[in-house]
Amino acid sequence: MRKIALATLALSLIAGLPQIAQAKTPAEDLKDFRAYYMKRFPGIPLNNYQDGVYAINSDAKEAWENIEEFPPWEEGFEMGKRFFDTKFKNGKSLASCFKNGGMGIRQDYPMFDNKSGTVKTLEGEINACLKKNGEKPLKLKKGMLAAVSAYMASTSNGKKLNIKVPNDKKALAIYARGKQHFYAKRGQLNFSCANCHKDNAGNMVRAETLSPALGHLTHFPVWRLKWEKPGKPLSGFGTTHRRFAGCNQNIRAKPMKAQGEEYKALEYFLTYMSNGIKVNAPASRK
Numbered sequence: 086m087r088k089i090a091l092a093t094l095a096l097s098l099i100a101g102l103p104q105i106a107q108a109k110t111p112a113e114d115l116k117d118f119r120a121y122y123m124k125r126f127p128g129i130p131l132n133n134y135q136d137g138v139y140a141i142n143s144d145a146k147e148a149w150e151n152i153e154e155f156p157p158w159e160e161g162f163e164m165g166k167r168f169f170d171t172k173f174k175n176g177k178s179l180a181s182c183f184k185n186g187g188m189g190i191r192q193d194y195p196m197f198d199n200k201s202g203t204v205k206t207l208e209g210e211i212n213a214c215l216k217k218n219g220e221k222p223l224k225l226k227k228g229m230l231a232a233v234s235a236y237m238a239s240t241s242n243g244k245k246l247n248i249k250v251p252n253d254k255k256a257l258a259i260y261a262r263g264k265q266h267f268y269a270k271r272g273q274l275n276f277s278c279a280n281c282h283k284d285n286a287g288n289m290v291r292a293e294t295l296s297p298a299l300g301h302l303t304h305f306p307v308w309r310l311k312w313e314k315p316g317k318p319l320s321g322f323g324t325t326h327r328r329f330a331g332c333n334q335n336i337r338a339k340p341m342k343a344q345g346e347e348y349k350a351l352e353y354f355l356t357y358m359s360n361g362i363k364v365n366a367p368a369s370r371k
């Protein structure tokens with residue numbers, strides 16, 4: 086079943102031209118990216134894309150809103166908040182490593198850091214802070230790291246994503262790497278992210294409607310019902326990189342390292358593409 090559905094989808098793509106635009110600036114890319122979805126789904130206001138697939142699927146949206154009324158992530162979220170507030174052995178806490186004590190800063194991440202010439206993700210910075218203060222870093226992708234990040238992200242809810250790609254060789258190279266990942270075909274099934282979340286956004290694959298990539302990273306970390314285990318209040322949480330790994334696996338491509346350079350670049354590109362849409366985290370998903 087699985088193979089057939091994807092193969093059919095693949096056939097519909099063969100005629101498609103390579104999608105990598107020529108040396109446009111990030112601002113021009115963003116304009117084109119948005120315009121593509123605005124044309125594909127006329128009448129949907131930009132900010133609605135913060136709801137992922139539910140922006141374009143009103144039946145599913147109702148069921149989802151019912152879930153969000155008593156959010157399955159609540160207990161884990163509180164644990165993340167407590168972790169954030171807990172003092173380190175040296176008396177400091179996570180707040181000491183971030184601008185504004187870590188509150189209301191999600192919209193600026195991932196952030197290009199001039200000094201090191203690298204992109205910093207929120208989760209990467211949480212772990213860097215723990216290490217710097219002699220604490221044990223958290224496991225990547227899920228669990229407490231995702232819960233703390235979800236709590237921090239929630240304090241930015243209502244603020245528009247505002248990722249900066251400065252006119253700097255290194256920043257532009259990381260951006261280009263992320264863009265390349267998004268449009269490059271990979272895996273045994275030879276799909277790019279764009280094939281599913283752009284060319285086929287709104288179409289079904291297996292039993293799922295494919296979400297638009299516009300707005301993809303407004304609401305992370307997410308809580309997925311698929312990941313949730315009864316009695317384990319952190320189990321459903323996953324970071325952006327956990328989700329990337331899952332989507333890579335769907336097309337039988339080898340997932341890459343969480344917080345490695347490739348996924349950081351992809352996160353940088355994809356979050357930039359959602360600039361101007363309000364943060365809305367955490368959100369539950371199927």
Ligand code: HEC
Pocket residue numbers: 091136137138266267276277278279280281282290293294295296297301302307328329332333335336351355370
């Ligand atoms: C074969 C199709 C397919 C490909 C290729 C694919 N995905 Fe997905 N992706 C899905 C499906 C199905 C879902 C779950 C339904 C949805 O939200 O689209 C999903 C969900 C997601 C989500 C979560 C959306 C949300 O609102 O929480 C993100 C982010 C995402 N994909 C990113 C990517 C990225 C980045 C790539 C490339 C590395 C990629 N996907 C490749 C099928 C695909």
